[in-house]
Amino acid sequence: MEPFERVVARHGRTVWRVCRAVLDEHDTDDAWSETFVAALVAYPSLPASTNLEAWLVTIAHRKAIDVLRARDRRPRPVGTVPEPPPAPPHDEAIARTDELDGALRTLPPGQRRAVVYHHLVGLSHREVAEVTGISADAARRASADGIAALRRLLAEPAAARPTGVPGRAVGRASFPSPSPSPSPEPKGVR
Numbered sequence: 390m391e392p393f394e395r396v397v398a399r400h401g402r403t404v405w406r407v408c409r410a411v412l413d414e415h416d417t418d419d420a421w422s423e424t425f426v427a428a429l430v431a432y433p434s435l436p437a438s439t440n441l442e443a444w445l446v447t448i449a450h451r452k453a454i455d456v457l458r459a460r461d462r463r464p465r466p467v468g469t470v471p472e473p474p475p476a477p478p479h480d481e482a483i484a485r486t487d488e489l490d491g492a493l494r495t496l497p498p499g500q501r502r503a504v505v506y507h508h509l510v511g512l513s514h515r516e517v518a519e520v521t522g523i524s525a526d527a528a529r530r531a532s533a534d535g536i537a538a539l540r541r542l543l544a545e546p547a548a549a550r551p552t553g554v555p556g557r558a559v560g561r562a563s564f565p566s567p568s569p570s571p572s573p574e575p576k577g578v579r
Contacts, residue, residue: 400442403510403511420455443512443519495542496538500531500534502521
């Protein structure tokens, strides 16, 4: 069995994407950390034939849901919200990633998870179904519906988009990897 540090290095970005599909940017790191703590405990007794990526995606999905539930139980502050600090200048890749992230946030949670897990993480529809607890056909349908909605949304002029979706029409090249390392183009996205 390979050292756990290599598992983290190889699958860390995938786990982060899974957590980010469910959570906001502030809670994603917590779920990512909790995923690898839980995985570290179970890793020594894992059968050698286990698909590590699918196993980690399942743990990440469950930890992200746990963080989401815990966040919903926290008290919410009231009062006036201060003005956000000015946004730092973004380079083109970050702007496109932000645009895609904003568009993904408008999808229903089931479609968002199916799109991220299948098209960005690279899991098969069967693996998406196992992780999310739905049938493979439902995972395929949710992914297809989500991609169709993203295409429509990202083709709209910025003024016609729902609030929170950054603007400019984009095409196939707008699905960059948020990591500096190259990743294959998402499956089935035109």
